[in-house]
Amino acid sequence: MKYKIIGGTATALVLLAVFIISLLLPEDNGHRYVEHRDAPQKAPCTTHEADTFCTHLPIVSVNTDGIEIPGRAILDAEGYVTGYTMAENGAETVSATVSVIGQEEQRNHLTDSATFTAAAEIRVRGHSSRRFEKANYFIRFLNPDGTNAPQEFLGMEAHHEWALHGPFLDKTLIRNYMWYNISGEIMDYSPNVRFLELLVNGEYRGVYLATETVTAGKEGARLNLQVNKKDNTFSGYALRLDWGESLDKAIHPFTNYTMRANTQHELVYPGTQNATPQLREEIKNEFSLFEKSLYSYDFNHADHGYTKYIDIDSFVDYFLINELTCNYDAGSLSTYIYKEVDGRYKMCVWDFNSACDAYQEQAIPTDEFRLQNGLWFKMLFMDSGFTDRVIERYYELRKTYFSEEYLFGFMDDSVDYLGDAIDRNNEKWGYTYGSDYDLLHPQDRNPRSYDEAVTQMKTFLTRRLSFMDENIETLRHYSAESKTKKYSEVSD
Ligand SMILES: [Zn+2]
Structure with a gap:
């Protein structure tokens, strides 16, 4: 028995050593x-x-x-979106x-010969991109009886829901690919992606990116969210802040009825089929507890404040990635927040098409921060502890994933990898480099070639990083005590 105990101790020591070493290594979220x-x-x-x-x-x-794929924008005479096209039978999707x-x-x-074939339903997805000639698609793999048929797709874990994203506004074709991947290295989860070339009914449509949607996967493959259908309780869910077009998905937690959120909270998971009224009510109430604590005088109190509800690192990284890229729909639109089984609230990045100087209406100034004024973040930045972590993390990332060397290397290698697929995409969509097809305002922001598009993004990143280096500490202003109203002073 003696050496069994010694053996056990030795094993424990080895495990301890491995554990200590793993703490010293840079964060590794798995391959x-x-x-x-x-x-x-x-x-x-x-x-x-x-x-x-x-x-x-x-x-x-x-x-x-x-048959034409439904979901395209219908525009009025002034060019405003008045609705989306439907299938002939009135459905949102076609087979x-x-x-x-x-x-x-x-x-x-x-x-x-085909290496994979599956039945699906498909529609155009997105918001402003629905008016672009190169459409984004949502696909759901189906069994003959119409139920979900999860499929491994292009080497990604099996699921029934996928987004096919066709970069159009993003002339580099790599914005989503790059930022989803970098976010996935930095954060616990970011959608997995694969490049492809798409044909619709035999017509070449260019370079696309197959993308995981932000939802539950099998055994935590995407997010570990599960609904316990038996007694109708829940253990995980995902919400999205968005325009509020899906009224059937809307829930109205605290910041919604106090009008602090100017967009709507939609329940993304569980989906409409599993989200019973009771379940929606429970989710709304639980999420409201977090929001009430965050928007309370006790917001940074160890027992009553926000810290027990959220994974702080996730909010810190979400802030930094979206600030670095000036991705300013983030925080109010296409903004995902989720709670895994036994987990705390975390954020998930989504949609970098308008990021890095591709915002259509105007050039986003590179010399200011914005997301600290957004929902939830406005309160988080009142806590100097949170702000300290943002600043510390910035300096840390600046040496790794946010270094010019890493970022430009990532861009160059991705462009090299795409190779002649870029030329084929240009043959199809290259006319959009012409001055009569300018999507960005003012006009001089529009790149005239693929190379110019890549250079534009690099120039943006250099300027942005230089601003952030010089000004990241100024975020502390948002945590400063007010002289007239001591918001964060809490007595036990
Ligand atoms: Zn060949």
Whole structure:
């Protein structure tokens, strides 16, 4: 028995040593598949004619038997969106077959046989992008009886819901790819993504990015959210702040009825099928507890304040990533917050199309911070403890993921990886570089070529980082005590 105990002690010591070493290593959230680093290299084809469609990316074909995919913006005479197109039968989606030619080792051709085929329903997704010629799509894989049919897709964990994002406003094609991947390295979760080239009913549509939606996955593959259907209690959920178009998804927690939020809280998970009125009420009440504590005089109190409800690191990183990229829909639109099983509230990044100087209406000034005025963050920044962590984390990230070396290297490598797919995308959409198709205002912000688009993003990042280096400490102003009203003074 003696050496058993010794053995046990030795094992414990080894485990302890491993644990201590793991604390010293940089944060590791497990291996994330970053395509330009992890995809196998493919040798160029030498056997066919130069004009054969030949790509190292997977080819995804969506076939609806020629039926137009609904969900496009309907515009009035002034160009305002008045609604979205519907299928002939009034449905939001149409049936489709989704097939993939995705060979591991070799380049892909239209004549190669499909490596994946599945039945799905499809519609156009997004908000402002629904008016663009190059549409974004939502697909749901289906069984013949209409129930969800989770499928592993382009090497990502099985699920029934996917977004196919077609970069259009983002002329570099890499904004979402880059920031989802970098966020995924920094934060606990960010949607996994894979590049592809898309055909819809046989017509080439350019370079797309298959993207996980922010929702529950099997065994925590995406987010570990589960509904206990048996007794109708819940253990996890995801909310999104958005325009409030999905009235059936709306819940109205504290900041909604106190009018602090100017956008609507939508329940993303559980979906409308599983979200019973009772469950929605419970989620609303629980989320309101957090918001009430945050917007209270006791907001930074150890027992009664916000700290027991949220994963602070997640809010810190969300703030820094969206500030670095000047991604200013974040915090009010397409803004995801979730609570995993036994977890605290965390944020999830979404949509960097308008980030890094691609905001349409105007150039976003690079010399100011904004998200500290947003919902939740306005209160968080009143807590000097939170602000300290933001500043500390910025300096830490600046040496790694926020260094010019890392960021520009990431961009160059992603562009190299896309390679001739960029040319094919340009053949289809290159006319949008013309001055009669300028999406950004004022006009001189529009890049005239792919290379200019990449340079524009680098120039932006250099300016932004330089501003943040010089001014990150000024965020402390938001935590300063008021001379007339001691907001954060709490007596036990
Ligand atoms: Zn080939």
